[in-house]
Amino acid sequence: MRKFARNDVIAExxxxxxxxxxxxxxxxxxxxxxxxxxxxxxxxxxxxFAKGISERGLYNPLVVRPSYGRYELILGxxxxxxxxxxGLSEVPCxxxxxxxxETLLMLLADIRDQKxxxxxxxxxxxxxxxxxxxxxxxxxxxxxxxxxxxxxxxxRLLKLPEPVLRMIADGKLxxxxxxxxxxxxxxxxxxxxxxAAGRGLSVRETEERAKSLLNPGEELNDLGRLARSxxxxxxxxxxxxxxxxxxxxxxxxxxLKLLGKLSSD
Numbered sequence: 001m002r003k004f005a006r007n008d009v010i011a012e013x014x015x016x017x018x019x020x021x022x023x024x025x026x027x028x029x030x031x032x033x034x035x036x037x038x039x040x041x042x043x044x045x046x047x048x049f050a051k052g053i054s055e056r057g058l059y060n061p062l063v064v065r066p067s068y069g070r071y072e073l074i075l076g077x078x079x080x081x082x083x084x085x086x087g088l089s090e091v092p093c094x095x096x097x098x099x100x101x102e103t104l105l106m107l108l109a110d111i112r113d114q115k116x117x118x119x120x121x122x123x124x125x126x127x128x129x130x131x132x133x134x135x136x137x138x139x140x141x142x143x144x145x146x147x148x149x150x151x152x153x154x155x156r157l158l159k160l161p162e163p164v165l166r167m168i169a170d171g172k173l174x175x176x177x178x179x180x181x182x183x184x185x186x187x188x189x190x191x192x193x194x195x196a197a198g199r200g201l202s203v204r205e206t207e208e209r210a211k212s213l214l215n216p217g218e219e220l221n222d223l224g225r226l227a228r229s230x231x232x233x234x235x236x237x238x239x240x241x242x243x244x245x246x247x248x249x250x251x252x253x254x255x256l257k258l259l260g261k262l263s264s265d
Contacts, residue, residue, distance in 0.1 A: 022093050022094040022095075023095070024091065025095075027083055027084060029071055030062070030064055030080065030093070031067065036077070039121060039124065040081060042169060043170060048082070050082040050085035053083055058079060058083055060076070060079065060092075062076035062080055062091055063106070064094070065095070065096055065097060071093070074098065075107065075110050079091075101132075101133050104128055104129050105143070107125055108122070108144060111125065112145060120157060124158070126140050126144075157178050157182065160181060161189055161190055163190060177193075177196050177203055180207040180210040184213055195254075
C-alpha cells in the first residue's frame, strides 16, 4: 500500500493550506473537481452560500491546483458554486501542487467532516481511490471514520440511475431512502424515487414499497401486508370481501397504484 494510505495523512495535508491567505484568481479559470463534478451541491446549499457571499464577501479561500493552464478545484465546492451564483469575477485561492491521490484524500477529508456531506460525492471519491490507487474498503473505512459495511453500502449507491443520484445530491432523498432503491430495476427505481421524493415517504415506507416491487407474487398473496406498507389503519376480512381503512385519500390512491402496478407485472 502506498504511503498515503496512512491514517494520519489527511490531517497532515490539511495543515498545509489552513494558514495560507491565498491570492485572487479569475473564477472563470477554475474548473470543478473532475472526480465529483457530475454531482453538484444542492440548490438550497448553493443559494445559501451565494446569499452569504453577496452580503459578506468570500473570506475563506478555495483550494486549487494547476491543471493544463487552468486550475482544478480541490476544496470549497459549495463556496465555488455560491460564488458563481453570486456573480463574483475573482475569488481568493490557495494554489497547491498535489497529485491525484493527494487531491482525492483531501477531498475525502472535506466530505467526511462536513455536517451535511454529500454521500454521492463520498461514493465517487471511494470509487476513484479504489480503482486508481488500490485502496481497500478497510483502508477507506479507516480514513473516513466509517464502518466497512457503510463503505460497501455507499459504493453501491453508484449503481443507481443518474436521475436518482441527482435527487440524493439535491437533498430530495436521504441515504436511507437510497439504500432501499439499489436492488430495483431501472424503471421501478425511478418511479419509487420520484414517489418517495414527491410525496415525502419515510425510509420505512420506501423500504416496504421496494420489497413489494422485488417480490410481487409474495405481496399479491398478502394484501394485508401490502396495504400496511402504505399506511392502512385497519383491515377487516369477510367471507367474500376485504375492507381496508386508510387515513387519507392519498394513501388509498398509493395502495391502488401499487396494487395495479404489481398486477400488471
